[in-house]
Amino acid sequence: MAERRALDLDALAVSDRFRLFNFTRRDDHVTYLWILRAVDRLREVHQVQVGADEVEATLRELGAAHAEVPALPAQGLRSRLDELAADGVVHRFDDASRAGTLASYRNRQSVYQFSELGYRAYHAVENVLGARAEDVNLSRLVFSDVLEDLGALAEANRTGRAEDVYRRLSRLDSVMEDMGRRSAQFHVTLGEILRSTEASPEVFLRHKNALLVHMSDFMAELDRYLPRLDRAVHEVEATGLSTLLSRAAEADERLFMERAERLEDWSRRWWAVRAWFASEGGAPTRAAELGQATRSAVSGVVALLRQITEARRGGVNRSTQLRHLAAWVFDTPDDGAAHALMGAAFNTRSARHLGVAHEDGDEFSPTDSWHDAAGVEVSVTLFRNDRAPTPGVPKPVRRDTGARSELRRRQREEREAERASAALLVREGAHERVLDDSDTRVLLRLVTKALESREVYTGPEGSPPAVVGRLKSATGDDGGTLVKLVPDLRGSTVRTSQGNLHLPGFRVELASRVRGARRGAADAAGADRADRASTRKGN
Structure with missing residues (x-):
């Protein structure tokens, strides 16, 4: 609970709360600890606000029972309490009622009281000091x-x-x-x-x-x-x-x-x-x-x-090995022999450098020392085993029959939806209704095919040319849908569920590929008959 609430503090609040532990990092941190113990002891007897004289008297009582209580200088207690107040561990108040003389009243006798966070910081330190592994x-x-x-x-x-x-x-x-x-x-x-x-x-x-x-x-x-x-x-x-x-x-x-x-x-x-x-x-x-x-x-x-x-059972472990090594080093005749023995024991003399080429070879001069050049990343395999990492043996291909069946089922459903959308486009057209996502997707694919093919459709005599695109059915047979982008001065607009598709200068016409093929064959046959008739007339 407390850990999660601490995550919501910003950096400034964290710094302020860390300041509560400043007394643990001072040179006389033990003295500050005993001062806080004295303040805490007075708090236990319901004396919340305490003066420097009362803290000093409590420290004398603690010193009679504990030899570890340090001796305080004559004028050092009040300054240390003021430093604790500056850190936020205690609050300082001016209590004029404690002044027994006019000089004391003018000096404004100060009293001290634990702050809430300061008391928690003090208890955290005491918990750490009082922790026992047992x-x-x-x-x-x-x-x-x-x-x-x-x-x-x-x-x-x-x-x-x-x-x-x-x-x-x-x-x-x-x-x-x-x-x-x-x-x-x-x-x-x-x-x-x-x-x-x-x-x-x-x-x-x-x-x-x-x-x-x-x-x-x-x-x-x-x-x-x-x-x-x-x-x-x-x-x-x-x-x-x-x-x-x-x-x-x-x-x-x-x-x-x-x-x-x-x-x-x-x-x-x-x-x-x-x-x-x-x-x-x-x-x-x-x-x-x-x-x-x-x-x-x-x-x-x-x-x-x-x-x-x-x-x-073997009688040899790490401790005995170190003891024997220490004895050998101690018995060496001079310092050079001792350093040689320690270097041989811990292998500190042999240089084990590992060199790898930098990605940018021109960035550093060949005369630069390795100490001055930038480091490069080294793989763990090369560092430990002196072998370059390899991808290893290719793993066998895992055949997941269930996943493949699921993919085939989804593909069949998508093909059926495309065929249904294409048939609906041919039957009802694209301009008199609002196309759903499936119809829009099919129409866009057809228009894309038409723009990519750029085939010129030659209609009856006197009709303008049209750009034709063809999309075969998803089944791969010869069936499909034919889209024609016929030039139109007014242009056209196709309404979809996602918005309007504007086609300036063109009008979309849709037909089944079978019917379009029959019409093209009829037009070709009529043109052939006209050519033969003109040939006979010329003869």
Whole structure:
């Protein structure tokens, strides 16, 4: 939740909040930490606003119990409190009522109080300092509590008990936050153990049985409860999710938030709970991902245990090798021999350069050093194996019969739609109606063919020539549609569902190819008869 809200901050807000941790980067950061501890101790006894004298007295009490409390200079406490106020960790106020004398009144005695964000920053630092690896664990007992809370939540929403809905949702939100924190800490700590056991195998071998049993018990409980938790989440949503969130927002007592903001906040919290346990569309839940990570961690622990056991059986591991090398280096007669031995051990003397030609060979002079020239990208295969990468053996062609059948079916449907559109264009024409997308697509293809072919159509004597284009049917036979762009001074307009298509200087005429072929043959026969008649007359 907090991580998602932090993503909405701009760079300026992030910089202001990072300023709250400035006291951890100063030279006397320990002194600032104990000052804040003293202010926090006074806050615990309900003394919110404190002066420098009260902080100093509390530091003396802490110094009597803890030897680590540093000694403060006489005039250094107030300046450090002012620096904390400048960073925003505490607020500074002028309290005239604390002045016992006229000089004190003129100096305006200052009091200090934790700011909200400053208190959070201080607690974040204390949490980091107080973290212990021994505290991490994967709580396997939490699943039964979550299942009980989900069942009680569904019943409370079903019976209309708004306060119980708010109480159960608050518990679920706290449990989910604690569960996410525990799991993250456990796997981070486990990674540290797996990384550092080479130097301390005794610690790992001493705790490995408890670690394996702990993870195995957690996995068993997770596998047992996960289906039941999935059903419980869906049962809660079946009682009315909007009603549930509305009742939780109404019972929420956060005064500084509007109802819409509280409703959005509880909706976000519920979806966080749902993401942990409810499966949706085959996507893994957060709990399932946690189980997978735990299984991988068990495999890593077992593999490391096998590695440590084999190393102990042979008596040689990385630690013993380094110890022997250190002894040899220490026993060398001079520094030159020591450097030679270390260079041979770690192979620091041999230069392993890898050269590849630059794409632009004229960009750099051949006399330039490799140190001054720009670097080039080197493939991992060439770097590791000294072999140029190859595409490898061609993979066999995979025949997907189902996909090919689906493509053929779609092609048949497209051909049928084109034939139907072409027949409709021939039968009803293109000018007296509004063409749909299929008719428009066919007409545009026909007009394109006509413009590409540029064939001159010779009609009856006295008629103007026309540009003719021909589109065969999609079946590949001799049938088809003939479009003629006949010159027309007024031009023509074709109305489509996407807009109007203007053809200035032309008129579109459509006919079936069979009928057009018969008319052309008749015209050719008439012209042949006229030629023969004129020949006889001349004779």
